Amino acid sequence: MIQSMTGYGKVTIAYKEKKINVEIKSLNSKALDLSTRIAPLYREKEMEIRQMLAAALERGKVDFCIWIDKDATLDATPINGALMENYYRQIKDIAARTGIPEPQEWFGMLLRMPDVMAKTEQEVLDDEEWMAARGAIGNAIEQLQDFRRQEGAALQCKFTEKIDNIAALLSEIEPYEKMRVEKIRSRIVDGLNKIREVEYDKNRLEQELIYYIEKLDISEEKQRLANHLKYFRETMEEGHGQGKKLGFIAQEMGREINTTGSKSNLAEMQNIVVKMKDELEQIKEQVLNAL
Structure with missing residues (x-):
């Protein structure tokens, strides 16, 4: 998962x-x-x-x-009482010997003396x-x-939804694909018939049509895309740590969808390809979060 x-x-x-x-x-x-x-x-x-x-x-x-x-x-900083008393005695002794007046505020002054409020012990782990x-x-x-794991389960549900959507859109292409071949053939023949002074070899025309239609054939792209969709599902079930692999598969899916779009000279097919790209883009955004 x-x-x-x-x-x-x-x-x-x-x-x-x-x-x-x-x-x-x-x-x-x-x-x-x-x-x-x-x-x-x-x-x-x-x-x-x-x-x-x-x-x-x-x-x-x-x-x-x-x-x-x-x-x-x-956690309060301890007062070093012994050091404070020592400062007190030293100051009184100096005051008595020199005649300097003793401080009026003893306590505040002694607390400000060095190390009176310093922690000397060091905590040991x-x-x-x-x-x-x-x-x-x-x-x-x-x-x-x-x-x-919870976030991953939500991601997997999202990926499954998007993969299902792409698979459904892929199946929608087939009827238009057959229609496209007939439209291409009719358009070329009609165009030639309008040019009355031009004579052409019908057998040669048929050969050229077959060659042209083969170049536009997307059977291999459809098959490869279907295989990538299946592989993506299988990879999701392999366990965690498959995020990079899923990203690579999504890239390959994108190549097949793009090629299908470039070969689709029918508006209905191109609309389907745009929807497939939208679904795939959402997969690519979310796959960055997969471990």
Whole structure:
């Protein structure tokens, strides 16, 4: 079954005092175009994350983001009390020795001193948290793949409808094709009959008519187009990852329809060819989204 390259997945899990958020979005692209935004704590795992995404998503323009939400009460920058007391004692000692007046607003001044409000501890990623984050990434990927499968099913219904329409239009050409041959023959003979002073060999005329009509024959184009329609249907059932192949088949279908149009010197047939081109153009637009 077809899968679309369009997809979305988002997962949020709770881990101790924090929430781990993972969001993945994908759109159509000729190859895998992956961009990531990774929280600093998980940067060391970027290559592993990229490998997970590449293996699961195969193709598309993919935006990946993982970030952490923490409880504001737990994430507040701690005050370094010991350092603050040390600054206080030093300033009082200097004031006593030099006679410089002590500050009126001690607390505000001490909080502005270097490193009093600085975080000194560095968070380290442990195996337990990484397994939780990795599980969230896997769930987000699965959500995106489910989205792709749903979109792919809708695409397949659309393709089937358009292929059926082209097949129906192809069958409409046959009556006009037979009519066309008789019209060509009658037009040429009538034209020659109007030129009374010209004598012509009827056998030679018949040979030339056969040659001319053979050049306008579209039997091979019709057969090849029917084969392409069948191949397109079969390819849709092969599984995902057939988007490029479907695009190539659509191009071949276009060649046969164009040749049929160039050989159709009957207005009714040309009108049918225009309708076929319209149906095919809609297939070409949507096949760009197929994985």
